[in-house]
Amino acid sequence: SQKIEQNSEALNIQEGKTATLTCNYTNYSPAYLQWYRQDPGRGPVFLLLIRENEKEKRKERLKVTFDTTLKQSLFHITASQPADSATYLCALDLTGGGNKLTFGTGTQLKVEL
Amino acid sequence: DADVTQTPRNRITKTGKRIMLECSQTKGHDRMYWYRQDPGLGLRLIYYSFDVKDINKGEISDGYSVSRQAQAKFSLSLESAIPNQTALYFCATSRGPGELFFGEGSRLTVL
Numbered sequence: 001s002q003k004i005e006q007n008s009e010a011l012n013i014q015e016g017k018t019a020t021l022t023c024n025y026t027n028y029s030p031a032y033l034q035w036y037r038q039d040p041g042r043g044p045v046f047l048l049l050i051r052e053n054e055k056e057k058r059k060e061r062l063k064v065t066f067d068t069t070l071k072q073s074l075f076h077i078t079a080s081q082p083a084d085s086a087t088y089l090c091a092l093d094l095t096g097g098g099n100k101l102t103f104g105t106g107t108q109l110k111v112e113l
Numbered sequence: 114d115a116d117v118t119q120t121p122r123n124r125i126t127k128t129g130k131r132i133m134l135e136c137s138q139t140k141g142h143d144r145m146y147w148y149r150q151d152p153g154l155g156l157r158l159i160y161y162s163f164d165v166k167d168i169n170k171g172e173i174s175d176g177y178s179v180s181r182q183a184q185a186k187f188s189l190s191l192e193s194a195i196p197n198q199t200a201l202y203f204c205a206t207s208r209g210p211g212e213l214f215f216g217e218g219s220r221l222t223v224l
Binding site for chain 1: 155213
C-alpha cells in the first residue's frame with residue numbers, strides 16, 4: 001500500500017544549526033511533494049512545493065530536495081531559530097488524481113537556545 | 114478575518130448526537146476538503162469537493178457526510194457521533210493541484 005514515512009521522534013537542535021527532516025514514500029511516483037508547518041492546535045501552513053523534475057527548491061532559510069530514485073525528500077532549515085520549533089509535515093498526492101493529498105505524521109522540531 | 118473559517122472551534126457532545134461542522138472560505142477556491150487529525154495518525158482525508166456539484170469520498174468517509182452549499186461553504190456532518198470520532202477536524206481549500214489553505218480547526222469531543 002502507499003505509505004509516507006517521517007521520523008516520529010522529535011528532532012532537537014541548537015539555535016544556529018541546520019535542521020534536516022526526512023520524508024520517505026513507497027510504491028508511487030508523485031508529480032510533486034509539499035511541506036507544511038503546523039503549530040500546536042493550529043492548522044497546517046504551506047511552506048514549499050517541489051515538482052518531480054526539480055532536484056532542489058529554496059525559500060529564504062528553507063531548502064527542499066526531491067530524489068525520485070530514492071523516493072525521498074529532505075527538508076532543511078538553515079540558521080535555525082527557536083521560532084522554527086513546530087511540527088513539519090510532508091504531503092503527496094499518491095493517487096495522481098489531482099490534489100488528494102496524503103500527509104505524513106510529521107516530525108516535531110525543537111530549536112533550543 | 115481568516116480566509117478559511119471553521120465553526121465551532123470546540124464542541125463537546127454525547128454519543129448518538131448529530132453534529133455539523135461548518136467551513137466557509139473567502140479565497141474564491143473551487144476545491145474544498147475535510148481532514149481529521151489524530152495523534153500518531155496524522156491528517157486523513159474524509160471528503161473532498163472539486164466544485165459545487167462534485168462530492169467525493171476520501172480515505173475515511175464512513176460515519177460522515179458532507180454538503181457543499183455554495184462555492185464558499187462546505188459542511189461536515191456526523192449523523193450519530195461516536196467516541197472514536199473524537200479528533201481535530203480541519204477544512205482546507207485549494208485553487209487546483211498544489212497548496213492547501215487550512216482553517217484553524219474544530220476540536221470535537223464525543224463522550
